[in-house]
Amino acid sequence: xxxxxxxxxxxxxxxxxxxxxxxxxxxxxxxxxxxxxxxxxxxxxxxxxxxxxxxxxxxxxxxxxxxxxxxxxxxxxxxxxxxxxxxxxxxxxxxxxxxxxxxxxxxxxxxxxxxxxxxxxxxxxxxxxxxxxxxxxxxxxxxxxxxxxxxxxxxxxxxxxxxxxxxxxxxxxxxxxxxxxxxxxxx
Amino acid sequence: xxxxxxxxxxxxxxxxxxxxxxxxxxxxxxxxxxxxxxxxxxxxxxxxxxxxxxxxxxxxxxxxxxxxxxxxxxxxxxxxxxxxxxxxxxxxxxxxxxxxxxxxxxxxxxxxxxxxxxxxxx
Numbered sequence: 487x488x489x490x491x492x493x494x495x496x497x498x499x500x501x502x503x504x505x506x507x508x509x510x511x512x513x514x515x516x517x518x519x520x521x522x523x524x525x526x527x528x529x530x531x532x533x534x535x536x537x538x539x540x541x542x543x544x545x546x547x548x549x550x551x552x553x554x555x556x557x558x559x560x561x562x563x564x565x566x567x568x569x570x571x572x573x574x575x576x577x578x579x580x581x582x583x584x585x586x587x588x589x590x591x592x593x594x595x596x597x598x599x600x601x602x603x604x605x606x607x608x609x610x611x612x613x614x615x616x617x618x619x620x621x622x623x624x625x626x627x628x629x630x631x632x633x634x635x636x637x638x639x640x641x642x643x644x645x646x647x648x649x650x651x652x653x654x655x656x657x658x659x660x661x662x663x664x665x666x667x668x669x670x671x672x673x
Numbered sequence: 674x675x676x677x678x679x680x681x682x683x684x685x686x687x688x689x690x691x692x693x694x695x696x697x698x699x700x701x702x703x704x705x706x707x708x709x710x711x712x713x714x715x716x717x718x719x720x721x722x723x724x725x726x727x728x729x730x731x732x733x734x735x736x737x738x739x740x741x742x743x744x745x746x747x748x749x750x751x752x753x754x755x756x757x758x759x760x761x762x763x764x765x766x767x768x769x770x771x772x773x774x775x776x777x778x779x780x781x782x783x784x785x786x787x788x789x790x791x792x793x794x795x
Contacts, residue, residue, distance in 0.1 A: 520683075538774075542774070545774075552738060614781065618784070622746065622785050
């Protein structure tokens, strides 16, 4: 037996114990983002999950993937070595988790943290007002983002967004973000 | 005025702007990565359009991403301008009966522009 192949079993064990139903790690181009999304959607279609839950999961996936893709186009042009990201969908008994991880410059941390903390401090009504304010006051950035992605992820998931910044060196960190979508309708 | 007739794809909506037959409709799903360039011709078309009769603009989307919501608001703002020239303009926002998120999205848009909105389930 080839011991060098043990990591495959380890990876398989980790993914199944964490109930990860889909994982993509690598470069995020627009074409790849579309493919991952379409694969995730097919994966969801085969389950007999309630349609409204499927839609919320799809919705959060789109925003999450398009965020990573936009960021990666920006970041990747100058950082070949670090231009990969990870995207995962987990399915537990009670909820779906949608997780992403990508490298960012340390000077982006404060801005992201403030935005996420603000979103997490708001209730349903507060998020709706924030969404409307941002929607009517901003132009699409040149990357095509409207600055609404995180707000929408929080609204559709009806849960706080969990996040973390893991410092890699003085220049960059690994940013992870997780949304949880309950599988019980309207909790 | 020319007609716009775009077939829907897995990430862009079907769009029909046909003044001769009084049909103005966006339907399907809208989640292109590059929303701005997809919607540019639609916005330009609306910038140059003045209806000769009643204009019922149908929006019947079952899903759109947040970048598209920005473009939808831009479309609604164009419709508001047309209405302000004294034209009879109405938005008919249709959502699937059990889709509360799309119903709520319609309500939110209706609060952001001064155009009559009819929100209905199908």
